[in-house]
Amino acid sequence: MQLTHNTILITGGTSGIGLAFAKEFKSRENTVIICGRREDRLNEITVQHPGIITRVCDVADAQQREELVQWLVTNYPDVNVLVNNAGIQLLTDLTQPCDLERVRSEIETNLVAPIHLASLMAPHLRDKNGAAIINISSGLAFAPLAFMPVYCATKAAVHSISLSLRHQLKDTHIKVFEIAPPAVDTELGHDRREDKNESHGGMPVDEFIAGAIDALQNDIYEVAIGQAEHLRAKREGMFEVMNN
Numbered sequence: 718m719q720l721t722h723n724t725i726l727i728t729g730g731t732s733g734i735g736l737a738f739a740k741e742f743k744s745r746e747n748t749v750i751i752c753g754r755r756e757d758r759l760n761e762i763t764v765q766h767p768g769i770i771t772r773v774c775d776v777a778d779a780q781q782r783e784e785l786v787q788w789l790v791t792n793y794p795d796v797n798v799l800v801n802n803a804g805i806q807l808l809t810d811l812t813q814p815c816d817l818e819r820v821r822s823e824i825e826t827n828l829v830a831p832i833h834l835a836s837l838m839a840p841h842l843r844d845k846n847g848a849a850i851i852n853i854s855s856g857l858a859f860a861p862l863a864f865m866p867v868y869c870a871t872k873a874a875v876h877s878i879s880l881s882l883r884h885q886l887k888d889t890h891i892k893v894f895e896i897a898p899p900a901v902d903t904e905l906g907h908d909r910r911e912d913k914n915e916s917h918g919g920m921p922v923d924e925f926i927a928g929a930i931d932a933l934q935n936d937i938y939e940v941a942i943g944q945a946e947h948l949r950a951k952r953e954g955m956f957e958v959m960n961n
């Protein structure tokens with residue numbers, strides 16, 4: 718895909734991969750719009766990175782998703798790229814009755830939101846040059862970590878949806894990408910860490926972005942980066958290794 722002169726919506730742009738993509742795309746002369754739930758973070762970002770446009774949106778809420786797209790196509794009608802990035806990662810013990818509200822919030826954020834946003838945006842993207850939908854899945858889509866079963870299942874489903882979406886859009890010029898990160902050093906799961914500044918030891922986010930940008934500019938529609946490539950290649954073969 719072309720990497721300049723796009724108008725790009727990135728969901729979950731207040732930290733980690735989404736914010737790093739926002740900075741990278743901004744530096745390449747794109748119009749970048751990010752959303753997230755934390756208004757204070759969005760305000761800080763508009764000060765620290767002038768030009769990045771922000772919008773408060775909880776993508777787990779269907780009405781807010783619809784309002785986001787309505788606002789977007791009204792105010793930024795040139796929007797031609799959607800990055801479905803927002804995600805949460807929860808631990809779930811399936812040996813005990815589970816909290817369904819928590820399970821549903823993870824599925825709504827990680828899976829229903831990208832499905833809904835892609836479908837809301839597709840009619841608008843059809844006649845846009847350089848149109849693309851970029852879904853952020855995970856290496857865990859291919860081999861799950863058993864202590865976060867719902868998270869991994871949502872990412873496996875994002876992989877599946879990306880295949881179907883690409884097929885459904887094959888007669889349009891909308892390109893559908895899936896980028897599967899390995900463990901990347903972001904805030905993901907940092908609610909589980911006592912020291913919020915503590916690294917979880919993943920790949921530096923800039924290294925991840927470099928790999929993702931390389932795939933996007935070379936039209937590699939499905940890319941697994943770093944260790945995620947290993948998980949994709951070996952799939953369930955890695956399950957015992959990872960979980961023991």
Ligand SMILES: NC(=O)c1ccc[n+]([C@@H]2O[C@H](COP(=O)([O-])OP(=O)(O)OC[C@H]3O[C@@H](n4cnc5c(N)ncnc54)[C@H](OP(=O)(O)O)[C@@H]3O)[C@@H](O)[C@H]2O)c1
Nearest residue numbers: 729731732733734753754755776803804900901903904905
């Ligand atoms: N880091 C990794 O190791 C890793 C590995 C594989 C895949 N991924 C995927 O990469 C994506 C980005 O994660 P990250 O690692 O960058 O984690 P992160 O630093 O925690 O960022 C997550 C982003 O998602 C946003 N978000 C979460 N729930 C949201 C909601 N309901 N509505 C709107 N925004 C929401 C957060 O913003 P607010 O809190 O402000 O709403 C934040 O901007 C996720 O899909 C994640 O699953 C990450």
